[in-house]
Amino acid sequence: MHRKSANLKTRVGLLRPSHVQPIADAFEAFGWNKPVSQYQRYLAEQEQARRTVLVAFGTDDRFCGYVTINWRPDYPPFRAEDIPEIQDFNVLPHVRRRGIGTHLMNEAERMVRERSPVAGIGVGMDADYGAAQRLYVLRGYIPDGKGLTYKNRFVRYGERVTIDDELVLYFTKHLATCS
Numbered sequence: 781m782h783r784k785s786a787n788l789k790t791r792v793g794l795l796r797p798s799h800v801q802p803i804a805d806a807f808e809a810f811g812w813n814k815p816v817s818q819y820q821r822y823l824a825e826q827e828q829a830r831r832t833v834l835v836a837f838g839t840d841d842r843f844c845g846y847v848t849i850n851w852r853p854d855y856p857p858f859r860a861e862d863i864p865e866i867q868d869f870n871v872l873p874h875v876r877r878r879g880i881g882t883h884l885m886n887e888a889e890r891m892v893r894e895r896s897p898v899a900g901i902g903v904g905m906d907a908d909y910g911a912a913q914r915l916y917v918l919r920g921y922i923p924d925g926k927g928l929t930y931k932n933r934f935v936r937y938g939e940r941v942t943i944d945d946e947l948v949l950y951f952t953k954h955l956a957t958c959s
Contacts, residue, residue, distance in 0.1 A: 795833035806843045845871035847884045858900045864892045865900040893955040902948040921951035
């Protein structure tokens with residue numbers, strides 16, 4: 781019998797300098813390439829108000845996951861319409877399906893809603909992104925109708941591309957207004 785794990789109590793806050801090394805270490809333990817320099821860059825972008833980084837920690841102060849909001853994304857349709865993009869959404873494998881991702885996404889969408897009626901998100905097209913693809917649809921994101929991109933450019937009919945992390949489909953969600 782398959783049972784969903786109980787929700788894990790977490791607290792979500794902004795990325796701080798003291799978080800950088802523990803986050804990189806946590807991903808390194810799983811063999812993921814997420815170096816300290818990535819989080820140092822995110823911290824600098826957050827200080828410049830270009831990106832917001834939300835980090836989740838359990839009640840035991842252990843890092844669980846994070847998501848970022850890029851307020852000026854590279855994807856041309858989002859940039860042209862001033863749509864913030866939720867990016868780099870990650871929850872550590874051993875704490876997935878315990879409400880952490882939902883908590884992070886809820887907070888990210890709340891923050892986006894304060895500045896924009898629409899949130900954008902991009903997702904890879906290989907099986908490694910299957911859970912994310914399903915999650916985004918279940919949360920109300922729909923494809924933006926512009927087709928696939930590869931390395932930040934639109935794929936044309938008949939064109940051959942490599943299926944890797946650079947093959948992305950973008951989605952948008954109209955956020956309910958706050959009352």
